Ligand SMILES: NC(=O)NCCC(=O)O
């Protein structure tokens with residue numbers, strides 16, 4: 001099937017949308033130490049001098065909610081308080097009875113990614129358009145180096161991202177590590193606005209690196225104040241599992257799940273956590289899909305280690321049953337890595353996102369029966385997992401069919417960038433598992449904090465970027481490939497209905513989604529530089545000093561007797 005074109009009204013950057021001068025941040029933002037610049041031509045449209053009032057909604061931040069108006073000028077939130085009066089030239093959006101929240105930030109996407117001999121159907125423009133229609137206003141994609149070169153990879157992503165219609169940041173994958181790559185890591189952090197590097201313990205003979213190189217990478221990350229991220233599956237064991245399935249004649253999509261069971265994710269997660277502890281640097285585990293990995297993260301957190309676990313929306317919402325569907329097109333849609341797990345893992349992951357006492361009992365039941373006693377339980381009043389990504393990485397059914405005779409050739413990845421906000425609202429807020437403030441925290445604020453761009457992003461405060469959604473809790477949604485904005489011809493959430501609808505999305509002060517229509521400007525999205533030494537690094541030096549003084553070594557000894 002041909003790639004679908006997104007249902008979008010394009011607007012071009014025009015004189016009505018003058019370029020944003022990255023150096024002209026309003027005074028109240030100057031202390032945030034954040035810069036942005038446009039990758040594309042200088043005609044960046046996000047700084048239109050529009051005035052916008054969002055009236056009468058419940059404004060929700062991660063720490064607080066109140067009924068208030070939000071006034072926006074030139075893409076920046078100017079004021080949040082009740083009864084703001086504006087002149088006639090301001091556009092007014094009535095949000096009475098609705099929630100006004102920071103736009104979602106997706107920490108994990110793959111747009112225009114070359115992978116497994118093909119390229120994702122969603123590029124930066126179509127993926128971002130889909131995101132905006134679903135209430136996400138910023139995402140962080142992964143630069144894949146070109147022949148191991150970070151600089152070449154970065155330049156390639158600059159070109160891929162030039163038609164961006166919303167703000168984005170970049171992580172950098174490390175697929176080999178020598179002196180030149182180590183130097184490039186410095187350049188990326190010091191000059192290119194990258195503060196996170198991802199290491200793959202999976203994808204043998206492609207992206208996978210050895211423990212030796214991973215250790216070296218952890219040390220380098222620590223010295224740069226960059227967050228080490230890890231894809232945690234044991235790549236050697238996965239290769240063995242794949243061989244075993246093929247020998248058993250299991251060539252279909254179910255072979256994908258069977259060849260890389262949760263133990264292999266648990267093992268690699270535990271290994272990565274221990275190595276990060278050995279180096280004493282924070283670790284971010286991407287796409288946590290299993291109880292096995294969750295257990296490792298829980299243990300590390302209880303011992304005080306700085307580990308962030310990122311579940312993705314597919315792992316929270318789906319189970320592996322579709323991989324056994326007799327129809328290849330249906331089954332292959334669900335192939336991603338680590339695999340979507342058996343039912344139970346998804347509920348455990350959801351429980352791990354909650355903080356309430358009731359939910360802790362659930363979590364204990366699901367996860368910690370063997371690990372947690374009653375006294376320890378009372379200390380666990382924080383969520384085990386603090387944010388949700390998507391790993392949006394779309395291939396259409398024609399591409400998935402590359403693996404019709406061999407599951408190892410099915411391009412790995414599922415959709416989610418457009419669906420994450422709706423699915424989380426319906427399944428977790430509507431069900432009472434989390435509060436509305438928690439929702440803002442896990443969909444937006446925590447991501448901004450971890451990647452050191454808060455409160456410019458992830459908040460509706462005076463001085464924050466005007467990335468805002470209006471969600472109607474009484475409205476409903478239905479997800480389908482026939483109506484989504486991704487270019488993919490399939491949707492792993494096909495037919496799913498729920499409560500709570502993002503009715504308006506505002507990106508950089510511009511209304512880009514309203515009345516079911518997208519109005520986006522290619523080239524208007526900005527590259528958001530992310531500074532190093534985020535809050536996860538606070539106190540790391542002190543812990544190093546305590547470690548050194550605890551060694552009680554070297555022991556001073558007299559000369560040995562002759
Ligand atoms: N997750 C997946 O299946 N595809 C994207 C690449 C990755 O994140 O491992």
Ligand SMILES: [Zn+2]
Pocket residue numbers: 108109110391393
């Ligand atoms: Zn990914």
